Amino acid sequence: MAEKFDNLEEHLEKFIENIRQLGIIVSDFQPSSQAVLNQKLNFMISGLQDIDKCQKQLHDINVPLEVFEYIDQGRNPQLYTKECLERALARNEQVKGKIDTMTKFKSLLISELSKVFPEEMAKYKDIREEDGPS
Amino acid sequence: MTEMFSTLFGQNEAQGPPGSSSLGFGPGKPPPPIPQNQVSMAAQMPPQLVDEGPALRKSGAMNEPFYLLRELPVGNELTGNTNLITHYNLEHAYNKFCGKKVKEKLSNFLPELPGMIDCPGTQDGSSLRSLIDKPPVCGNSFSPLTGASLTGFRLHTGPLPEQYRLMHIQPPKKKSKHKHKHHRPQDPLPQETPSDSDPKKKKKKRDDDPDRKKKKKDKKKKKNRHSPDHPGLTGSQPSSNSLR
Numbered sequence: 001m002a003e004k005f006d007n008l009e010e011h012l013e014k015f016i017e018n019i020r021q022l023g024i025i026v027s028d029f030q031p032s033s034q035a036v037l038n039q040k041l042n043f044m045i046s047g048l049q050d051i052d053k054c055q056k057q058l059h060d061i062n063v064p065l066e067v068f069e070y071i072d073q074g075r076n077p078q079l080y081t082k083e084c085l086e087r088a089l090a091r092n093e094q095v096k097g098k099i100d101t102m103t104k105f106k107s108l109l110i111s112e113l114s115k116v117f118p119e120e121m122a123k124y125k126d127i128r129e130e131d132g133p134s
Numbered sequence: 135m136t137e138m139f140s141t142l143f144g145q146n147e148a149q150g151p152p153g154s155s156s157l158g159f160g161p162g163k164p165p166p167p168i169p170q171n172q173v174s175m176a177a178q179m180p181p182q183l184v185d186e187g188p189a190l191r192k193s194g195a196m197n198e199p200f201y202l203l204r205e206l207p208v209g210n211e212l213t214g215n216t217n218l219i220t221h222y223n224l225e226h227a228y229n230k231f232c233g234k235k236v237k238e239k240l241s242n243f244l245p246e247l248p249g250m251i252d253c254p255g256t257q258d259g260s261s262l263r264s265l266i267d268k269p270p271v272c273g274n275s276f277s278p279l280t281g282a283s284l285t286g287f288r289l290h291t292g293p294l295p296e297q298y299r300l301m302h303i304q305p306p307k308k309k310s311k312h313k314h315k316h317h318r319p320q321d322p323l324p325q326e327t328p329s330d331s332d333p334k335k336k337k338k339k340r341d342d343d344p345d346r347k348k349k350k351k352d353k354k355k356k357k358n359r360h361s362p363d364h365p366g367l368t369g370s371q372p373s374s375n376s377l378r
Contacts, residue, residue: 013246016246016247016248023248027293027294027299028292028293028294029289029290029291029293029294030291031291034288034289037287037289038279038287041279041284042279045276045277045278045279046276046278048276049276052276065266068261068262068263068266069263070240071240071255072254072255072256072261072262072263073254073255074239074240074241074251074253074254075238075239075240076236076237076238076240076242076243077240077243078231078243079238081227081231082232082236085219085224085227085231085232086232088218088219089228091214092214092217092218092219094214095213095214095215096214096215098214099213099214099215100215120199123198123199123200124200127200128206131206
């Protein structure tokens with residue numbers, strides 16, 4: 001799994017470095033730099049070909065669209081992961097709280113109903129015991 | 135308890151005698167008929183919107199005197215009752231991202247990337263969103279440039295106009311903060327070291343210093359020098375060491 005990303009990462013880094021060098025050549029262009037510029041331009045094309053080839057290996061990777069929003073806003077995409085995890089934990093705790101409360105309510109309701117409707121509740125418990133312990 | 139139920143199930147009380155039947159425990163009481171409009175609504179709703187809930191138990195003598203008794207949910211079903219982060223072995227990721235402060239800027243995530251990447255992509259049209267919304271019109275393959283097509287890339291000599299020099303702009307790095315940290319302990323040193331040799335110079339420097347706190351500190355230190363019993367001279371503070 002990590003190899004796929006390493007391969008893409010390597011190609012991206014090479015591509016970015018080539019673009020950076022292109023930028024330096026272009027920013028103060030000298031006539032003698034034309035050959036190097038041509039070479040860098042073709043290297044850029046081969047770099048794009050390499051990156052394009054990587055997509056075959058990464059078909060099963062899904063990226064949430066929200067991550068792109070973070071990147072577009074100049075924010076660290078790790079913040080998205082952080083917020084996702086925090087949200088998941090908070091919701092997890094909320095649901096657990098609800099389940100615990102409902103479990104307490106169930107036991108309290110059964111005990112109170114057993115006081116008022118002892119016969120019916122005994123029958124109810126018999127049925128539930130047939131189903132197995134809850 | 136019965137009072138509470140009678141207030142909750144007031145309508146049922148009017149239909150029959152209070153007690154077990156009012157709660158639906160009555161032996162032969164059929165479920166209330168569903169109004170016609172509700173049936174048609176349920177039929178019209180798409181299947182994913184109809185909350186069926188747990189399956190109904192088979193009716194008959196088995197369930198008497200109860201009706202609408204549902205099967206209990208399966209115990210081993212994964213719910214929010216379990217810690218899902220632990221369940222999916224995500225503690226490491228949780229500690230990594232939530233244990234310490236994650237830096238806000240994109241340049242902290244991609245420090246090696248040249249250019250000003252912290253600016254919103256919408257400003258210069260470099261957003262990833264625009265790439266999805268309006269994909270570039272291009273062919274499927276990348277072919278290398280031949281000699282003829284490379285003639286289009288012959289450039290004029292000389293530097294680029296300033297507005298196009300985007301590659302040279304780098305986001306401000308936090309070196310300045312480091313400098314501050316380094317300078318703080320160093321700052322008092324040049325003020326205090328010459329104090330023994332030349333008191334006049336020290337006075338001058340004090341006058342130059344705009345910070346009042348430093349002035350007060352210096353005054354205190356001066357006092358300390360005159361009083362040998364003062365704990366400040368025991369050598370516990372780095373500033374007192376430098377004075378000696």
